[in-house]
Amino acid sequence: MEIDKVKQIFQLLSEQKITFEDATKIINNFGFTDLDFAKVDTERKVRTGVPEIVYGEGKSASQIVKIVTTMLQSQNNILVTRVTPQKASDVTKYLPELTYDTSSKMLLWKKHTLQKTKGKIAVVTAGTSDLHVAEEAALTAEMFGNNVTRIYDVGVAGIHRLFARIDAIKEARVVIVVAGMEGALASVVGGLVTSPVIAVPTSIGYGTSFHGISALLTMLNSCATGVTVVNIDNGFGAGYSASKINHLGEYTN
């Protein structure tokens, strides 16, 4: 809860600049707009430093339209994740300003251009089939102003491909490793770089890949230190966390 804001309201109250009724009302309503089926978080930027994200799965096209329309008032960039092509087409009929990215399955509205970071985020994939998740991570990071390097299809089955690109990976301030099947790439990269590594297991594979569980377990048990993990296929979460970490290097300048 907004302890800082509460204190600020105390201050105003104690200075008698606002009444007790006002203070109570402010507390009960600040931070979001109530759409009945959804509370749209119009002040999250203040709280977490980033524009609003809409988790698109399980929401109807019409719910997305209403939520995005409410958000437009706050003048932030907007990112809707996990949108099927059909749903995207239904949404953009009403909101043609939104762009649909087919590889990451995200709807984007980039109203403001953010300053690009000097530090880089490397997004590395084991195979071609991991590309959808990798693009979700890469685009998310770019939406938050990060400088992103893509290095795709360098899995350990042909490890010379990884070594050929290792310099570019080492250059990055944060590395995202996206891999399905057995997910061994995260351990190998984790042993080769000094930057923090965020591992994203993907549901690519069959049989005992168990829709990503095998890759997830590999990454959680990584013998290389400095590797943290997000949910299966959660490219967005990886891109978002990487952005937070990458900006730490920038902020202190």
Add this chain to the structure above:
Amino acid sequence: MEIDKVKQIFQLLSEQKITFEDATKIINNFGFTDLDFAKVDTERKVRTGVPEIVYGEGKSASQIVKIVTTMLQSQNNILVTRVTPQKASDVTKYLPELTYDTSSKMLLWKKHTLQKTKGKIAVVTAGTSDLHVAEEAALTAEMFGNNVTRIYDVGVAGIHRLFARIDAIKEARVVIVVAGMEGALASVVGGLVTSPVIAVPTSIGYGTSFHGISALLTMLNSCATGVTVVNIDNGFGAGYSASKINHLGEYTN
């Protein structure tokens, strides 16, 4: 593989400062000392920026003694994780310079005092029983020169305890959340702070806690963004990753 080093050796070779035989020999042996049952990584500091860690579980006291003795030559600090009290006592008979920390179950040798970071790492626990894992994280981070704030026993069952300390948590550059049972604290903290959060599930609980699986799943599915996860009870991994991230802010000064 040490592409940079290989290039350097190319350079020397092309300048005829070393012979072809010497170049081959260097490649085959650089970076570790071979103890037959273990290859001690005497150059890891160069590669990953940190002193050598020994994973103590599954190694006998005598194996630990031999490995640590070899490491002593490289003048790094040393940290042996997951050491039972009995094994610790067997090791320190031979290596009295090592200190045993009972709460984190680590053996430490702090030969050099590192400069402390300005940025802080907050280690937050849900309950008193999560303390062992939290201390493993906190001490690891301190061994790598980080400024650490401990905030223990602020689980969501009595959420007012968390809000009373939220300012100290928000101040940190990186937050580690340690929680067992249902692990909900990670999501709540993740929704309240702007810094990256590393969640550590612990094996605290019974029945359907399944030795930490319940907390792990909670953390992987966190509805709050910016949360990444490590293995169950892996305090060391969290402390290590947090240190990498925390130093990003420092490096760029």
Add this chain to the structure above:
Amino acid sequence: MEIDKVKQIFQLLSEQKITFEDATKIINNFGFTDLDFAKVDTERKVRTGVPEIVYGEGKSASQIVKIVTTMLQSQNNILVTRVTPQKASDVTKYLPELTYDTSSKMLLWKKHTLQKTKGKIAVVTAGTSDLHVAEEAALTAEMFGNNVTRIYDVGVAGIHRLFARIDAIKEARVVIVVAGMEGALASVVGGLVTSPVIAVPTSIGYGTSFHGISALLTMLNSCATGVTVVNIDNGFGAGYSASKINHLGEYTN
């Protein structure tokens, strides 16, 4: 088994008001009508205090029509759960008196208006996508005469939304918390209210949400006491149990 009824029949027998043959026949047939493929429980209201429910999944439209037709004779309200839109349309062709609620996927026949309880049941959801299950719970509770308050989309990722509505939740005699993904809302609410909490995990999420298992485990391991749990997506069961509990407060007046 209806021990009370058996005793009553004994009484009648011992008073020679019925014959031995009649007594045997009554025991063999009381309480239901036999449709061959289904035994319709026409006396359940007597036994459990509530109108008859039909579990719609796995039954054909024609089976539902036959079962409901039989029930109509007993003059109870009727509730058919888990009916797809297609099946609902097939059923209402023959039984136009039934109303289909698209959000809860239930068929309803409210022949009698029940007296509303003074005590309230609060139905709280973490996200917008949990709405289907929440409506199943809310409508079920309303069908049984409860006063229901809906508080939707107040998940812990933006916990200020929850605190803004906490008074309405605290006012309720019973609280139903509906949440998918990591399900942390149940623990947080459980720690803030004094009333009994029924937690409903939903199958919302992806990857390691494992179709609701993650939320289920979170809820079963809740560090907040006073939380009990029902099956994944079982809004009906939660609404039904909450109604039983809520009526306890009423009955004793």
Add this chain to the structure above:
Amino acid sequence: MEIDKVKQIFQLLSEQKITFEDATKIINNFGFTDLDFAKVDTERKVRTGVPEIVYGEGKSASQIVKIVTTMLQSQNNILVTRVTPQKASDVTKYLPELTYDTSSKMLLWKKHTLQKTKGKIAVVTAGTSDLHVAEEAALTAEMFGNNVTRIYDVGVAGIHRLFARIDAIKEARVVIVVAGMEGALASVVGGLVTSPVIAVPTSIGYGTSFHGISALLTMLNSCATGVTVVNIDNGFGAGYSASKINHLGEYTN
């Protein structure tokens, strides 16, 4: 968070009965005493209506002594759950006022006698081996002033034993069913009574009982409505929730 208390402090502030500094301090410290390794919740009674509980597992005897000593100041009854006989003996050396109950493995301090409820809670077990968990439930309920009826060893393998006692079970306002192995008793009881049923799976069994998972699944899938479930072996949680529900009937008098 204590919205009510915050409002009260607003009131005081706006009436200038306290200073801004005092208000801030109150918010940061109210509700618990900080023992460094634990935040003892000295005001929980106000918040949730019940005395303080200590979860004993994973805490050392000395930690329990310190926590209980702090609690003594608030003049509540005390209940420490999941204490092994050895730990209990270590604790009572320092705190002889605590009584150890070997069947439920709880330490108790009943400083105040609570008024007994008129409504009853029935605790029903399938077998003799479920007795430990049942007693944890029964004693917890009694500590909170409930009238408890115990009906043990009436599992469905010999269902005539259950029917012989069904009247006593039907009389209760809330029923707790404790069962291991296949846990079928919960469904059978759930189909026979009109009161809410709380099912507690136990870890009794072998092989595919999977330490209580089989009973847990049975209970979550109960075809009888009105059954909610708690964690495996969580007698305390069942007793606590049952007490909350049972008191609803009392409060409204």
Add this chain to the structure above:
Amino acid sequence: MEIDKVKQIFQLLSEQKITFEDATKIINNFGFTDLDFAKVDTERKVRTGVPEIVYGEGKSASQIVKIVTTMLQSQNNILVTRVTPQKASDVTKYLPELTYDTSSKMLLWKKHTLQKTKGKIAVVTAGTSDLHVAEEAALTAEMFGNNVTRIYDVGVAGIHRLFARIDAIKEARVVIVVAGMEGALASVVGGLVTSPVIAVPTSIGYGTSFHGISALLTMLNSCATGVTVVNIDNGFGAGYSASKINHLGEYTN
């Protein structure tokens, strides 16, 4: 392997009624017809006492036609299990002699009427949705000449329905209990009858029913003795085993 047949061939050989070459050939080819993709077991009746069964799942319509055509030569009854309506229609175009039973999803060819057993097999289901699996069991048993009694929809949620039909169940020599969701019916029936009980878990249910795993575990852990279990939805296997057991009573006359 047909030790008896081998001995018989020895006998013939030692009496020089067949040559060594013939003996070898007989051994290599007896008992089946080779269709290249399938070895049709034309002599299984001799070996196990029953007509040939074709497991229809995973076989194409044309493969089924070829296999059945080969079997026709051996003059046995034929039963093809797990055939979808579409596949059944494709098969019967070529083999109009086969009858498709929509409730059990089996193709049948009853060329010979078997003598009916005096002893009965009771097929009991918990709900209406378990009917498909129950019919697979009942029809299989009838195909093998058993006298079958069907008692459907007598689950434990309304246990008086079960007691009303318990006499018919007790009369049977073997009882098959078919139940999904929590599967408690098997334990209850197992505690009430003296005959062997075969329990068939079904995939009916949702959420934690895990497609039949919950019912399976319940049945394997049954506290009632005398219950054995088959695979989820394996009505055929239950009917087949029940037939074997039921005939034991007949054979010894």
Add this chain to the structure above:
Amino acid sequence: MEIDKVKQIFQLLSEQKITFEDATKIINNFGFTDLDFAKVDTERKVRTGVPEIVYGEGKSASQIVKIVTTMLQSQNNILVTRVTPQKASDVTKYLPELTYDTSSKMLLWKKHTLQKTKGKIAVVTAGTSDLHVAEEAALTAEMFGNNVTRIYDVGVAGIHRLFARIDAIKEARVVIVVAGMEGALASVVGGLVTSPVIAVPTSIGYGTSFHGISALLTMLNSCATGVTVVNIDNGFGAGYSASKINHLGEYTN
């Protein structure tokens, strides 16, 4: 419930041979003796045709002594399963009439010699390590008057050992197959015999045997028909069910 008995009491009541009060009392108490912590089922023999069994696991030695002492009055044979050597020794101090069988870990009291069946039960094991479970099955069957043939250590890794004994197995009226590790023996035997097969998975093995789960799954999926399965290590259940089936052949003589 004892419908037959209820009818009998009706008869007596209607003939005025007993009073209404007596009838009620009889219903409430028939069938067991109440020991408070256990309801001893003194009439089960009448109900299920077999002597009383005590499940020893989770019961203290003193509880077993009290239960067995109560049973002694009903003049049945007694069998206590899953008794550790220590507990057995504690029990036999007070009840020296009981015999402890170390291989099956059962306590036995054979007061009456039952007539032996003509039909045989074959108990077949894959390995030497499965012997404990096999003996539990064999001794149980013998306690119930069955003629038992033991055929041990004939697993499929050396299938010639099985074929050497196949005649003895084929001779049996019921076959129990006991196997751990991958449990393939059940399928092979199931394909070779015409009698019903009861498969008992054992917890023998390591790694992916998962304490018997692997063998259990093998048996549930057996491609050979006529195989039913019991819980892991449940030798008692297999022996008991086999006895029921074997006696079917005897009864009809």
Add this chain to the structure above:
Amino acid sequence: MEIDKVKQIFQLLSEQKITFEDATKIINNFGFTDLDFAKVDTERKVRTGVPEIVYGEGKSASQIVKIVTTMLQSQNNILVTRVTPQKASDVTKYLPELTYDTSSKMLLWKKHTLQKTKGKIAVVTAGTSDLHVAEEAALTAEMFGNNVTRIYDVGVAGIHRLFARIDAIKEARVVIVVAGMEGALASVVGGLVTSPVIAVPTSIGYGTSFHGISALLTMLNSCATGVTVVNIDNGFGAGYSASKINHLGEYTN
């Protein structure tokens, strides 16, 4: 990494036949062609002794066309696995030289005829439904020049079919056993042959077959030694490994 190649480049460098810049460039690019979304491994044959394989699942038809077109330059045979009929038809429109095999779902381009091995690989299946996976194994082995014997539908339910073909199986240098359901065939074959056995679990079955997990566990726990296992339905992997092993016998000639 290509240590041999690195050494060779050293040699050239030390002899001043190439410049330092050239050496670096060679290292960064040798071994593959970069298609941006994929790094095509044009030199894998040199590295692993086999032509290039494309894993078709998760790749679009257009990606497959581009990858195969790149490969055509290296004059190897080509094998694309796991291609649906629709995707195959889309690919062959552009690359009519590719042949689609419907049973194994592979696209093949056999530009060069390899010399056939003298040693044989036997591919053995339990049932007809395992044929797709078996053909993937058999065709893969043939693509690499192996002499393959197919022995289908010889599962243990009718073990005489296996013994009738055991000589052909014993003749093979390597045996691949393909089985779903309970997978017992691998253990039986493993106990009968002296050659190495590669077991392939298939997803054939229902209920507790858990899409191949049951067969996988059976095979991993095989009591017969000399059995190794690959992923569920991984016919390609089995054929590939068998080819490597079979060629060992050839190479040493």
Add this chain to the structure above:
Amino acid sequence: MEIDKVKQIFQLLSEQKITFEDATKIINNFGFTDLDFAKVDTERKVRTGVPEIVYGEGKSASQIVKIVTTMLQSQNNILVTRVTPQKASDVTKYLPELTYDTSSKMLLWKKHTLQKTKGKIAVVTAGTSDLHVAEEAALTAEMFGNNVTRIYDVGVAGIHRLFARIDAIKEARVVIVVAGMEGALASVVGGLVTSPVIAVPTSIGYGTSFHGISALLTMLNSCATGVTVVNIDNGFGAGYSASKINHLGEYTN
């Protein structure tokens, strides 16, 4: 079954060199000695090409003594696996000829020196803690006459250690990779060598390593082709299979 032997006996019979009775007796008894609790396989060498192995787990010291004593008559080497130090000491009191190897926990009796293979088997481990399982593999392979190279502690966290030894690994005809935790080493080695790779997951690790399941899944999903897998900690099985494969190269000379 020994079809070849059966044919041979036919031959003898048809030539009247043996009687029919003799032939039957031979079939029933050939291949093993019956110890009642175990059938000792005295002819397995003939059948599978290797000396007899005793699986020590679950067998008592006295059972092992009896089995080994019986084997001694067949003049083979002997290997008893999975023997605890205590059991080993109990066995060697009676059979001092047996040697106990503490690292592999095997009892060995090497009566005959086998000719060593020219081809090598490489045993590679990821860490020092995997040594026990690796030695079980290496010693087994040596017992069967293989030339074994050990390369320990070359896990992917410090991949330069692996590359420094890659030449020795490439030289081997078969490679065994032993790894716990995330098991990524198998994929990396699999991508670098042309020989067949057998992967052995070990139970080394904690938390989500799940006693080896994580490493097992990694290996089954290996993106590198040519990798087959054995049970967790099954060093013996890997050594045995590797020996079979390695000898293929030798046999054809």
